[in-house]
Amino acid sequence: MSRIVFRNANLLDGDTPARAGTTIVVEGDRIAQVTQAAVPRAAGDTDVDLQGMTLMPGMVSGHYHAAYSIGGDGIPMGAPPTQLALYALANTQKALRAGYTSLVGAGTFHDVDGRLAEAIDSGAVVGPRLIPSSRALSPKVTEDEPAEGVPWLKCWGPDDFRAAAIQEIDRGARIVKLFAAQGHAMRSCREMTYEELKAASDAAHERGARTRAHVCGAAQVMKCIEAGVDIIDHADWMTDEVIEALIAHNKFVLPSMYTPWLASNDPSLEGAEYYDKEDFEYMRAKVPVANARGVKFVPGDDYGFFDMAPHGAYSGELACYVEQVGISPLDVIRWATKFGGEMTGIADLGTIEPGKLADMVIVDGDPSADIRVLLQPERIVAVLKGGALVSGHLPAAQPAMAAE
Numbered sequence: 001m002s003r004i005v006f007r008n009a010n011l012l013d014g015d016t017p018a019r020a021g022t023t024i025v026v027e028g029d030r031i032a033q034v035t036q037a038a039v040p041r042a043a044g045d046t047d048v049d050l051q052g053m054t055l056m057p058g059m060v061s062g063h064y065h066a067a068y069s070i071g072g073d074g075i076p077m078g079a080p081p082t083q084l085a086l087y088a089l090a091n092t093q094k095a096l097r098a099g100y101t102s103l104v105g106a107g108t109f110h111d112v113d114g115r116l117a118e119a120i121d122s123g124a125v126v127g128p129r130l131i132p133s134s135r136a137l138s139p140k141v142t143e144d145e146p147a148e149g150v151p152w153l154k155c156w157g158p159d160d161f162r163a164a165a166i167q168e169i170d171r172g173a174r175i176v177k178l179f180a181a182q183g184h185a186m187r188s189c190r191e192m193t194y195e196e197l198k199a200a201s202d203a204a205h206e207r208g209a210r211t212r213a214h215v216c217g218a219a220q221v222m223k224c225i226e227a228g229v230d231i232i233d234h235a236d237w238m239t240d241e242v243i244e245a246l247i248a249h250n251k252f253v254l255p256s257m258y259t260p261w262l263a264s265n266d267p268s269l270e271g272a273e274y275y276d277k278e279d280f281e282y283m284r285a286k287v288p289v290a291n292a293r294g295v296k297f298v299p300g301d302d303y304g305f306f307d308m309a310p311h312g313a314y315s316g317e318l319a320c321y322v323e324q325v326g327i328s329p330l331d332v333i334r335w336a337t338k339f340g341g342e343m344t345g346i347a348d349l350g351t352i353e354p355g356k357l358a359d360m361v362i363v364d365g366d367p368s369a370d371i372r373v374l375l376q377p378e379r380i381v382a383v384l385k386g387g388a389l390v391s392g393h394l395p396a397a398q399p400a401m402a403a404e
Contacts, residue, residue, distance in 0.1 A: 058101025060340025114172015
């Protein structure tokens with residue numbers, strides 16, 4: 001089997017501090033070797049001298065709305081499914097070029113996520129690994145409220161939520177999105193009952209899928225944890241008790257603090273009126289505490305919903321956590337790689353070590369020293385997915401003519 005040998009790499013493996021002068025060998029779609037010892041050249045190798053550039057795992061955006069392109073001059077929610085799907089493909093390809101090799105859906109229109117994931121997995125189109133989401137299942141305020149909507153599916157009672165979860169999984173969803181409680185830009189939402197949350201989660205788990213909940217408030221987050229919800233979106237107003245429960249139950253948390261910070265920083269922005277500065281300031285103080293205790297945070301926000309956070313601007317969120325929330329760059333990189341890889345549910349993603357899938361990014365600069373290099377497209381030199389180059393170019397790649 002032919003190999004790609006990356007030499008002289010500044011290795012950010014997704015978990016530990018950078019290691020200069022590292023060699024990484026890729027065979028097929030897997031990482032075969034990571035070493036600081038000499039690796040002899042072999043016939044058929046592609047030899048890549050990174051000359052000190054950083055090699056890091058492909059990043060994960062864990063709260064991703066592929067079909068959302070509705071901010072500013074974007075397309076409307078009610079656009080035809082084909083138009084939404086084309087925009088979704090373009091958005092995922094923006095993510096890939098930015099170094100995000102995996103995306104976890106957080107709510108879609110129609111069945112766009114499921115169909116797009118199929119097209120990517122089949123090789124019909126190029127894109128990141130996509131864990132497809134359902135439409136958001138939202139609780140009805142009154143029993144006679146219409147059920148169908150874009151992008152929501154309204155439900156009343158446990159049986160409705162169970163049936164809706166099964167329907168969405170049958171349409172291709174591997175993550176069932178729930179609007180469990182209002183807050184974090186959601187201003188009008190009946191709080192889901194424990195029975196509704198459990199019915200949806202049980203239905204998903206029985207079919208090998210998972211649930212995620214948009215939820216704010218300590219009591220509301222605790223109810224989601226107890227009902228078996230797998231992924232907690234936002235968790236605004238988390239308390240010490242909530243932090244301990246998140247750790248004990250190994251939940252992933254998507255605080256999504258980028259859009260609240262943008263809104264807090266400039267109240268004139270489109271959509272800023274939906275966010276509360278007090279909420280952001282509380283989370284700015286609490287997230288570092290939760291991070292230090294071991295909560296598994298993953299980045300991801302509502303890109304494409306408001307003009308202030310367009311698709312493609314994903315790493316602005318990473319800089320926000322470093323510069324505004326006080327998280328170290330290495331921790332934020334761990335969120336986007338190791339924890340993000342675990343959250344996808346795909347085995348062997350998220351770190352650079354032997355046996356793992358070779359989803360990797362070559363960066364001109366060291367993000368653990370300056371997180372802002374990830375915001376500069378020209379610094380994302382190359383992106384590999386399963387050992388294959390999917391964006392950019394391999395610097396100084398030379399085929400070995402004979403064994404040495």
